[in-house]
Amino acid sequence: MKLIWFGALLLLLLQLLFSKAASEFNIETLPGYSGTLPVKLETGYIDVGETEEVQLFYYFIESESNPKTDPILLWLTGGPGCSALSGLFYEIGPLAFDVADFDGSLPSIHQNPYSWTKVANIIFIDWPVGTGFSYANTSKGYSSSDTKSAKDNYTFLRKWLSNHPVFMKNRLYVAGDSYGGKLVPMVALEILKGNEAGFHPRIFLQGYIIGNGVTDPNIDYNERIPYAHRMALIPDEYFESAKISCDGKYYNPDPKNLQCLYALRPIQESIKNVNGGHILEPKCKIIAPKPDELGWDQTLVEDDSIDHLFLPSKIDGLWCRPQTYATSYIWANDPIVQEALHIKKGTITDWTRCNHSLSYEHNIESVVQYHKILSKKGYEALVYSGDHDMGVPYMGTLKWIRGLNLTIDDEWRPWNVNGQVAGYTRKYKKNDFYLTFVTVKGAGHTAPEYNPEQCLAMLDRWLSLYPL
Amino acid sequence: MKLIWFGALLLLLLQLLFSKAASEFNIETLPGYSGTLPVKLETGYIDVGETEEVQLFYYFIESESNPKTDPILLWLTGGPGCSALSGLFYEIGPLAFDVADFDGSLPSIHQNPYSWTKVANIIFIDWPVGTGFSYANTSKGYSSSDTKSAKDNYTFLRKWLSNHPVFMKNRLYVAGDSYGGKLVPMVALEILKGNEAGFHPRIFLQGYIIGNGVTDPNIDYNERIPYAHRMALIPDEYFESAKISCDGKYYNPDPKNLQCLYALRPIQESIKNVNGGHILEPKCKIIAPKPDELGWDQTLVEDDSIDHLFLPSKIDGLWCRPQTYATSYIWANDPIVQEALHIKKGTITDWTRCNHSLSYEHNIESVVQYHKILSKKGYEALVYSGDHDMGVPYMGTLKWIRGLNLTIDDEWRPWNVNGQVAGYTRKYKKNDFYLTFVTVKGAGHTAPEYNPEQCLAMLDRWLSLYPL
Incomplete structure (x- = not known):
């Protein structure tokens, strides 16, 4: 009897070890980057969902300063459906494609001197299921929503931390931009509730970071x-x-208010x-x-296409940023790259930077309420806006912040x-909550x-509790 | 007796010939430009003022299309005190300094593909006296004002046209930017009055062009x-x-209105x-x-200095535009350049791009009234604004245009x-006046x-009476 028990235990242990070994990989080299990677990169899958039918893929990059004590950012790229790779390679990660010399073949990779990994450990997650390299084992598993994503991302984080006990005590910030702005407070609240319910591991949530985030379409x-x-x-x-005609309501205006529709027409044309x-x-x-080219749609649509791999230079005036994203298609769809990243064979047929055909229900219209709940707790929030963005303009962000009824702490x-x-910059507070x-x-x-340089300085100062 | 008369006549003729020869030069080469100039450049002086004590220096460049039929622009660079050379080399002329390779020695010159001389003949004038290479024969001659400048520039134009009968029938536009915006309608009105008084030559004034022009400080x-x-x-x-505190009056606020001054403080700091x-x-x-660094001064001050000739590149983040102006100091102060331009020896000891120590009386505060008078005549006016300029913002320009009570002709x-x-763009009209x-x-x-590319397209379409 004892032997059977021992045998079963051994099997379980082996399974666990095997499963751990199978879902976490340290990547030391990557196609396009010459030599050993300048950072510690881990990729892997974590299964979430009721029957663990969803496999969320992630990239974890250790801080280039003090990974043991530096905070962890859980980075949620927007869309929904935009890959973690996009956030990593085009926004805040240490690796970037050499766009200038791109000729349609495998792009070269260089270092981004303004990577946020200079000061933080970052988990880049392919959320929701169907995004980047994340996949589901069942067709039904591909369905997702705001609330399901928030829960899945929380489950992901707990499992990831359980697998990485060395990072369990690090301060943690939920972070993201664009549509990620909707998920950030939702995931933060899941963590808060989980911690309050005594779930393990306890997550050392310190606060959250949102960049040009979607909060409430009726405001943003x-x-x-x-x-x-x-x-x-x-x-x-x-x-x-x-x-006057629309009574200040320009988004989803009353279709019976013809005067408003008429007043909006020359604006839309402009x-x-x-x-x-x-x-x-x-x-x-x-x-x-x-279909939503006019930008009046629910989510912020990004121009995205692999049809044209010719990249005009910035100098000849024909350059446009979305064309630089072509590098990611070539790179991420290369079988050698996928092997290097340890992508499970047969799970992804066509990697897209932003998947616009997700089965995703936008079932939480506004997350202002989530911010309100969080503002009653002692967190630090960094909410930043690129001021030349018309998609989620800074004015909307200031508007919902005003709605939180915080006090101005620093003008x-x-x-x-x-x-x-x-x-x-302006700092707000409410008891121990600082925004x-x-x-x-x-x-x-x-x-x-x-x-990039400005944004890294912003993050560094803010994480160090320095005044900006 | 006849012989004496004949002798006197010959002398006068010789004097006239000599004087003409001495004040007009065709320049075929210039230090810094390899080979023959790609455009027809003439420089020269024209004497104006009551006793002709003022010598206004100019650069005339023929249109690269059809000089005989293309219009003439009289270009008035701002300041007051900013040289014609600045407008020519940094804004709308066919020659530009090679700033990228500048090492402190004589800068190279290359062609500006978006020169306004592609579609127009341009006279660049060093106005008022004391600007660029313009000088006075007497110390008193250096005093100037808005009204005196307008008269001087009109006199200049009449004399120049008299010396260039081949251009006498070309359509003419008075044009300028920044502080030039104040002089443009004033010179236009001088021309209008001169034409009405039957002065010769009659000038074929078609209209005027103003870019981010100072019109009325209390508005702009x-x-x-x-x-x-x-x-x-x-x-x-x-x-x-x-x-609320300043009752909308932020420029030159009432010094006794402490509440307003207090409200302006954080704005100025920002x-x-x-x-x-x-x-x-x-x-x-x-x-x-x-002294006027805050930008609350009467005129728009440009950062200008020859102290630092090191030009950081755009890439290292330390680049700033005014440093590129160092090229002009080296070039224009070089004796070989001055010789090539036929600058009279001993007239200029230290050429500055913008002379901030002019003896100049800003005696016309607002030129709205000039626009009102001109708007009653059949002219074409092009009024453009770079929309990222805080010095003379587009909003002020729209405000004074509104004050002209024109009708919107094209929305x-x-x-x-x-x-x-x-x-x-938006087009206004009043009878035969179009703005x-x-x-x-x-x-x-x-x-x-x-x-540059956009602005040349704008000028070209507007001059051709095409819709923008």
């Missing part, structure tokens, strides 16, 4: 028109007329060809239009990098992609 | 704060507070380190501060270059310096 997207007015894209007259992600950058016209003032004004609002002057929707 | 400079508010540099709260000429470009901090809409939104307002999206104070 509604501010696109006041923003366009401010930024000289529409004249006072158009704006005043719409303000801004429809402007790049919403950065009003001063070129808009890619050669990309196949999406609006410029913050500097290299002796230059990098943007503006730092930051604009990144001249940056677009994904601020660190546009102003 | 007053709008800097509403503009800063719109562009995310100051928050709603600061702006609302100032609006924007004082922002580059007023383009709110997203770096501000040169290493340049010696001027606000985007205009495109290379399939991209280059800015917005086209244009924003240049993303451009700073001297718009063609920032967005």
Whole structure:
């Protein structure tokens, strides 16, 4: 009897070891990067969902400073459906594609000197299921929603920390931008509730970070028109007329209010060809239009296509940012790359940077309520806005922050990098809850992609509790 | 007796010939440009003033298309005191310094593919006396003012046309930017009055062109704060507070209104380190501060110094535009260059790009009245604004245009270059007077310096009477 018990235990142990060994890989080299990687990169899968039918893929990169004591960021790229790889390679990770020399073959990779891994450990997660390299074992498993994603991401985090006991005591921040802004407070609340319920491991949630985050479309997207007015894209007259006719409701206006629809028409005509992600950058016209090209849709759509791999240079005036994303398609779809990343064979047929055909229910319209609940607890929140983003304009962000009824702790003032004004900041508080609002002057929707040096300085100071 | 008469006549003729020969030079080569100049350049002096004590220096460049039929622009660079050379080499002329390879020695010159001389003949004038290479024969001659400058520039133009009968029938536009915006309508009115008085030669004034022009400081400079508010540099709260306390009067506020001064303080703190000429470009901090550094002064001050000839590159983040102006100091102060330009020896000891120590009386505060008078005549006016300029913001320009009580002839809409939104335009009219307002999206104070391709397209279409 004892022997049988012992044998069963041994089997279980082996299974656990095997399973652990099978889902976590230390990556020392990657196609496109010459030599050993300059950072400690781990990739892997963690199964979540009721019957563990969902396999969430992640990239974990250790801090380049003091991984044992530096905080952990759980980074949630937006979309929903935009891959973790996009956040890693184009925004805040230590590796970046050499876009300038890209010729359609496997792109080279260089180091990003302004990686957020300079000061933090970062878990980049392919969420929700169907995004990047994350997949489900069942067809039903591909269905997701805001609430399910929040739970899945929380489960993911608990399992990941259980597998990495050495990081269990690190301060943790939930972070993300664009649509990630909706999930960040939701995941934070899951952690809070889990901690309060005594779930293990206890997660040392310190706060959260949101960049140009979607919070409430009725606020965020509604501010696109006041923003366009401010930024000289529409004249006072158009704006005043719409303000009166639409009673300030420009997003999803009453279809019976013809006067409002009429007032919105010249506004839409004025801004429809402007790049919403950065009003001063070129808009890619050669990309196949999406049904929601006008930008009045529920989510922020990114121009995305693999059809044109020719990258005009910035100098000849035809350059546009989304074309630089072509590098990711070539790289991530290369079988050698997938092998190096330890992608399970047969799980992904066609990797896309942003998957726009997810089965995803946007079942939480506004997360203002989540912020309200969190603001009653002692957390640090960093909420930043690239101020040239029309998709989720800074004005909407300031509006929902105002709705939290916080007290101003430190008034609006410029913050500097290299002796230059990098943007503006204002700090709010409510008991032990602190929210730092930051604009990144001249940056677009994904601020660190546009102003990397400034954004790393912002993060570094904020994580160190320095005034910005 | 006949012989004496004949002798006297011959002498006069010789004097005239000599004087003409001495004041007009065709320049075929220039130090820094390899080979023969790609355009027809003439330099020279024209004497103006009551006793002809003022020698106004000019550069005339023929149109690269059809000089005989293309219009003439009389280009008035701003300041007052900024040289014609600055407008020519950094804004709209066919020659530009090779800033990237500048090492402190004589800069190389290359061609500007977006020169306005592609479609127009341009006279670049060093106005007022004391600017660039213009000088006076007497110490008293160096005194000038808005009204005197307008008269001098008109006299200059009449004399120049008299010396160039081949151009006498060309359509003519008075044009300029920044402080030139004040002189443009004043010179236009001088021409109008001169024509009405039957002065010769009759000048074929077709209209005028103004870029980010100073029109009325109480409008233009007053709008800097509403503009800063719109562009995310100051928050709603600061702006609302100032609006109420200062009753909308932010420029030259009542010194007894302490509440207003108090409300303006955090606003000034917020924007004082922002580059007023383009709110997203770096501000040169290493340049010696001027008394009016805050930008609340009467004129738009440009950072200008020859102290630092080291030009950091755009890539290392330390680049700033005013440092590129160092090339002009080295070039224009070189004796070989001055000889090539036929500068009279001993007239200029130290050429400066912008002379800030002119004896100049700003005796016309607002030129709105001049625009009103001109708007009753049949002219074409092009009024453009780089929309990222805080010095003379587009909002102020729209405000004084509104004051002209024109009718909207063509509503606000985007205009495109290379399939991209280059800015917005709206056309006004009053009888036979047409005013086209244009924003240049993303451009700073001297718009063609920032967005050259767009600005040439704008000029070309407008001169050809095409819709923008």
